[in-house]
Amino acid sequence: MTCGKVTSVDVARATGVSQPTVGRVFASDARVSPAMRARMMEAATALGYRHNTLVRAMITGRSNIIGLVVAYLENPFYAEAIERFSTCLKARGYHALLVTASNDENNVDSVVKDIMGLQVAGMILASISATLSLTRELDRPGIPLVLFNRGQEDAMIPKVTAANFEGGRKTAHLLVRRGHKRIAHVSGWQGSLTGLDRMNGFLAGLADPGQTPVACIDSHYDRDHAKVVTRQVFATPDCPDAVFVGNDHMAFAVMEVLRHELALDIPGDVSIIGYDDVKMAAWQDFNMTTLCQPANRMVDATVDMLMQMISGAAMPVRHVKITSELIERGTTRDRTKDSQNDQT
Amino acid sequence: MTCGKVTSVDVARATGVSQPTVGRVFASDARVSPAMRARMMEAATALGYRHNTLVRAMITGRSNIIGLVVAYLENPFYAEAIERFSTCLKARGYHALLVTASNDENNVDSVVKDIMGLQVAGMILASISATLSLTRELDRPGIPLVLFNRGQEDAMIPKVTAANFEGGRKTAHLLVRRGHKRIAHVSGWQGSLTGLDRMNGFLAGLADPGQTPVACIDSHYDRDHAKVVTRQVFATPDCPDAVFVGNDHMAFAVMEVLRHELALDIPGDVSIIGYDDVKMAAWQDFNMTTLCQPANRMVDATVDMLMQMISGAAMPVRHVKITSELIERGTTRDRTKDSQNDQT
DNA sequence: CTGAAAGCGCTTACAG
């Protein structure tokens, strides 16, 4: 049954105080005598009063809502991150408004404008690039923005990423050390700084000992695309003996093609390394060597940063970079010992 | 730069009309001359005006926010559903506020009360049961609630589920028809109606031809739990020749134990059937027989239902049940032909 | 520590 609205005025009347006093108690920014507080809470419960957060948001011009824009949840890394964002923001008294947007500029722009009407306190773009017009749009009303797992040309926008370049480089070094000679890279998306950094780091790592990749192809963070590219690369004469893939999500697709279509043994015929260390990478079915990109720590750092900005605190660092540890599992092996057998 | 707030009054002044007229144009519920509308939009853009949705929500007591409470996103079925919810709600002019809650009653209650302060227009609980106190809490202010992939004692709460009982039954029939003799069930969570229905349907399906399961154990929708249970079941003398698992998410864990710890062949030694048909089930690494629970269709039905309730329309059905098709892949085989070899 | 008063930026009858 829909009873008439219960407002702070009703609670005030029931408790015998003024309405602002009730407001102060529920906004909990004031010191009222504990006795009265208790009486008031009792009356509130009895009446079924619920503090209307929206009004404060209207007055202050800031709700306790944070806009969380994501591209796709198919990659389990994002599912994990989203879950953590939700709980982490809640712990700080904020709510996560989840919005999906394709990486198409117009779409992101319209989506963001849309939720601005809710007077969001801040905005997080996960794996989505901010356009200049969007940045300006957020700038005017002073809505803080943090990029998660993305960077972009405008280096001034605060961001949290893994140390992608270093991660790529470490990977190259590992493969070379393990005696691989025909190394390929299936990059995430070279249009994203994350994908580009991983690729450039990898190329730099190969260049250190004077190697070059036998192939380096982009696949847009997409499973199907990754499969097509893998078939292409393995149809050439210098079929790779190792592939570094831009993220785990695609690496699973690459492995599927190698094992089930091309009947190659991993790591017997070819080594595979992914990036992210999503939980699935540790499943025995994959047991995949990968670089760890700790979702939880990255999310926490992102929220910390956003909170600093909201509170107007000074921002010591504009780019939090989290080191990616190499997790060596069963999809890489040491080929240095069987090098003489190559020509057998 | 944070300029002073631009309000509808500013736009009104710039356009030479009254403030309510501006409000009418942006609320788009009124017919104003196209010419003036154009002038107004131009002025709004120039001034950087953004319609404040929150105020309308305050006045009407209903925001355009839908609370979406989920238990966990680790199961890819939910990741898929969440993504669809977000886009589907957006298409209707609503926003999804994502909240995670453990299935612990107190937690769900507090979480729901929390977001009620935002004057949500409706609430969706995905795989979470509503307590009676919660139902009452929502009832008073008249906030519609729909359960997604969950039912419960209170049959009056609108819900959308798969036809779980029928799905379970079909599965049993298939396994029997394929000649399996020692059939086990690792149930989702018998404390959830979804898990219970699948189990009961399965048991009924086995009972039809007079069979009983060799084991029927619960595993709380949890991978680790499913693994423990699998080890137990396969340590007994009548080691199953088929296992029906309560959902795909757990079925992957069951398969991991069978293949990698017990070195059993699937489907040579044992057949596996899951439930949900998440995308991963079709990956060649799993190629798993399962029952389809179409996330997209279920989400659409849920949103449809919620919209009906919000608009106060009559609700023809309180329970949308979506048929689960059996998708037969490579983890089941026909054992009727090799029955005589059993004793070899 | 608490109250009276004004106001946040819209919406909504009510007139014209």
Add this chain to the structure above:
DNA sequence: CTGAAAGCGCTTACAG
């Protein structure tokens, strides 16, 4: 179709 006026349920200086 448009305007003047009141009001949504809180917060926030300003007094006491």
